[in-house]
Amino acid sequence: MAVLEFEGLSKIFGSGRLEVRALQDISLxxxxxxxxxxxxxxxxxxxxxxxxxxxxxxxxRGTIVFDGVPIYQNGWTGGVDIRRLRREKMGFIFQAHNLIxxxxxxxxxxxxxxLVGVRGxxxxxxxxxxxxxxxxxxxxxxxxxxxxxxxxxxxxxxxxLANRPKLILADEPxxxxxxxxxxxxxxxxxxxxxxxxxxxxTVTHDARMVEGFGYVYHLKDGRMDQNH
Amino acid sequence: MDLAVYDLKLQKGRxxxxxxxxxxxxxxxxxxxxxxxxxxxxxxxxxxATKPDLWVVERFRGGPFNEQSSMPEYYHYSLKAVPGVERxxxxxxxxxxxxxxxxxxxxxxxxxxxxxxxxxxxxxxAGRGLHQAHYEMVAHAKLGVRLGDKVPLGLxxxxxxxxxxxxxxxxxxxxxxxxxxxxxxxxxxxxxEEVRAQRERLSRTLNAQKSLSSAxxxxxxxxxxxxxxxxxxxxxxLQPGADRTAVxxxxxxxxxxxxxxxxxxxxxxxxxxxxxxxxQLLLFRTLLMxxxxxxxxxxxxxxTMEKIRSIAVMKLIGAPNLVIVRLVLxxxxxxxxxxxxxxxxxxxxxYPYFPKTLLLVPEDEVVTFIVVLLGGLLASVLGLWQAIxxxxxxxxxxx
Numbered sequence: 025m026a027v028l029e030f031e032g033l034s035k036i037f038g039s040g041r042l043e044v045r046a047l048q049d050i051s052l053x054x055x056x057x058x059x060x061x062x063x064x065x066x067x068x069x070x071x072x073x074x075x076x077x078x079x080x081x082x083x084x085r086g087t088i089v090f091d092g093v094p095i096y097q098n099g100w101t102g103g104v105d106i107r108r109l110r111r112e113k114m115g116f117i118f119q120a121h122n123l124i125x126x127x128x129x130x131x132x133x134x135x136x137x138x139l140v141g142v143r144g145x146x147x148x149x150x151x152x153x154x155x156x157x158x159x160x161x162x163x164x165x166x167x168x169x170x171x172x173x174x175x176x177x178x179x180x181x182x183x184x185l186a187n188r189p190k191l192i193l194a195d196e197p198x199x200x201x202x203x204x205x206x207x208x209x210x211x212x213x214x215x216x217x218x219x220x221x222x223x224x225x226t227v228t229h230d231a232r233m234v235e236g237f238g239y240v241y242h243l244k245d246g247r248m249d250q251n252h
Numbered sequence: 253m254d255l256a257v258y259d260l261k262l263q264k265g266r267x268x269x270x271x272x273x274x275x276x277x278x279x280x281x282x283x284x285x286x287x288x289x290x291x292x293x294x295x296x297x298x299x300x301a302t303k304p305d306l307w308v309v310e311r312f313r314g315g316p317f318n319e320q321s322s323m324p325e326y327y328h329y330s331l332k333a334v335p336g337v338e339r340x341x342x343x344x345x346x347x348x349x350x351x352x353x354x355x356x357x358x359x360x361x362x363x364x365x366x367x368x369x370x371x372x373x374x375x376x377x378a379g380r381g382l383h384q385a386h387y388e389m390v391a392h393a394k395l396g397v398r399l400g401d402k403v404p405l406g407l408x409x410x411x412x413x414x415x416x417x418x419x420x421x422x423x424x425x426x427x428x429x430x431x432x433x434x435x436x437x438x439x440x441x442x443x444x445e446e447v448r449a450q451r452e453r454l455s456r457t458l459n460a461q462k463s464l465s466s467a468x469x470x471x472x473x474x475x476x477x478x479x480x481x482x483x484x485x486x487x488x489x490l491q492p493g494a495d496r497t498a499v500x501x502x503x504x505x506x507x508x509x510x511x512x513x514x515x516x517x518x519x520x521x522x523x524x525x526x527x528x529x530x531x532q533l534l535l536f537r538t539l540l541m542x543x544x545x546x547x548x549x550x551x552x553x554x555x556t557m558e559k560i561r562s563i564a565v566m567k568l569i570g571a572p573n574l575v576i577v578r579l580v581l582x583x584x585x586x587x588x589x590x591x592x593x594x595x596x597x598x599x600x601x602x603y604p605y606f607p608k609t610l611l612l613v614p615e616d617e618v619v620t621f622i623v624v625l626l627g628g629l630l631a632s633v634l635g636l637w638q639a640i641x642x643x644x645x646x647x648x649x650x651x
Contacts (some may be wrong), residue, residue, distance in 0.1 A: 078568065080644050107571075114569075116648075122647050125562060126263075134253060135571075240619070
């Protein structure tokens with residue numbers, strides 16, 4: 025079963041002479057364990073698509089089905105707690121890492137677990153497991169400001185994985201890293217997809233970073249060309 | 253996970269500085285409360301310490317505290333004859349500024365009949381009351397004298413035989429109790445040169461009267477010397493079972509005086525001399541409370557706006573609004589409560605050093621706490637509104 029399906033997805037900002045067609049008739053199906061890269065120049069609609077897929081931005085038309093549940097059919101279907109769905113089934117990785125600055129690395133990873141009610145030894149064990157996997161355990165009690173860019177991104181990945189999501193959405197996860205560290209982060213995403221059967225959709229503008237990705241889609245002026 | 257506490261831990265210095273700032277504002281609010289109560293307490297202290305059944309003063313006057321009243325001393329004999337009156341005592345009170353030790357002090361002198369009369373000190377915590385007709389005094393501890401001290405006032409020196417803590421005048425200055433004649437002498441005592449000049453003026457006036465021989469004028473001059481047996485009020489104690497209203501009406505109708513009960517006298521002060529200052533302090537309190545709430549609102553707003561991207565991230569990863577509301581609200585309450593606690597400790601440590609009486613009443617502190625608490629909640633509305641409307645898209649750098 026597809027983790028995420030969207031069909032005929034369009035997003036139009038403004039109207040009349042000011043109308044901007046940010047996404048035009050985009051369709052995609054992402055299975056568990058799929059590695060999907062969205063590429064394109066600035067203004068091509070990558071971030072808009074990511075916002076729609078994250079269920080933050082309402083498309084103008086089309087359908088979105090997440091984990092078999094219709095979420096959007098030319099309008100929000102209702103009856104679905106979108107924020108709950110995001111915290112339980114999605115993980116996010118950002119360009120600027122976006123760790124919560126007043127929480128240590130460990131607490132940042134603990135936060136999404138706390139949101140779903142996983143606390144105590146169970147939560148601590150999961151955090152330790154993730155930080156070990158990301159090879160950042162020795163920096164677990166540091167605040168984000170004391171971590172390097174690569175370390176912050178690894179903590180961000182650990183946080184995204186905390187609740188064993190079905191889908192990870194990554195927005196330019198390597199943009200603030202050098203090539204070597206960037207490739208290492210992408211390697212981790214591939215490993216996650218393979219080992220956990222988690223679908224990964226990443227937005228990037230760097231072709232070197234998507235080696236080994238199963239699906240690479242190019243966006244231009246809101247339209248998508250498939251190349252895999 | 254207590255996000256508010258984690259955030260404040262990171263901003264410890266700033267949080268403490270804010271608590272001190274807001275706490276000092278709250279300290280001023282509590283000081284104003286104390287000043288408000290102290291103003292009323294001081295204004296009524298002598299009345300409450302004296303508490304006769306009736307205060308008899310000059311007709312149409314609201315004396316002796318709210319308005320000046322003067323009457324001849326011997327009138328108290330007339331009052332003693334009124335049915336239902338057990339005792340009627342002459343009473344005088346006036347403010348002076350004299351040197352006590354090496355310091356110029358402002359205080360009030362109360363003169364009363366020391367031989368069983370009303371109006372004397374009720375509670376003496378050191379020494380004794382006045383037993384002699386002259387040259388003894390009982391003073392409030394605030395005057396800075398000790399038992400046995402000899403204090404020169406006017407022509408004579410007075411020995412401190414007792415100390416009291418109960419009575420201050422309506423400015424909060426200490427009260428000194430003297431016998432009535434001593435108090436009158438100090439009040440009406442004139443400079444020798446002034447006495448001579450007054451006599452000469454009187455002589456000239458009398459000598460100018462053609463109907464008077466010079467011998468008669470000289471005799472008259474003696475008898476026309478200014479009367480110093482003047483008092484401000486007569487304090488009345490009623491016989492057991494006497495009807496207070498009937499006695500008061502009798503005095504008003506037959507002796508042409510104004511008569512007040514002690515509660516009337518308190519009301520005269522509250523609505524008269526004390527009302528202006530009381531309203532002023534109330535206004536200051538209100539303004540300070542508003543300023544405090546505005547400052548907390550701004551601080552919380554700034555704290556929230558600095559975290560707005562983190563809040564967007566929290567929303568994006570699915571944090572419910574309750575988590576965000578708790579973060580903002582808890583910080584607001586922590587700031588408000590810590591500042592109030594700071595204020596409470598600092599006012600309780602410093603209130604004795606204020607020049608004016610600060611009367612700290614637990615009820616006032618509870619009411620201020622409730623107002624501060626509600627103010628803190630109100631203050632967080634602006635920050636909460638910003639937090640709630642923060643878009644999760646901000647975290648992705650979109651929208």
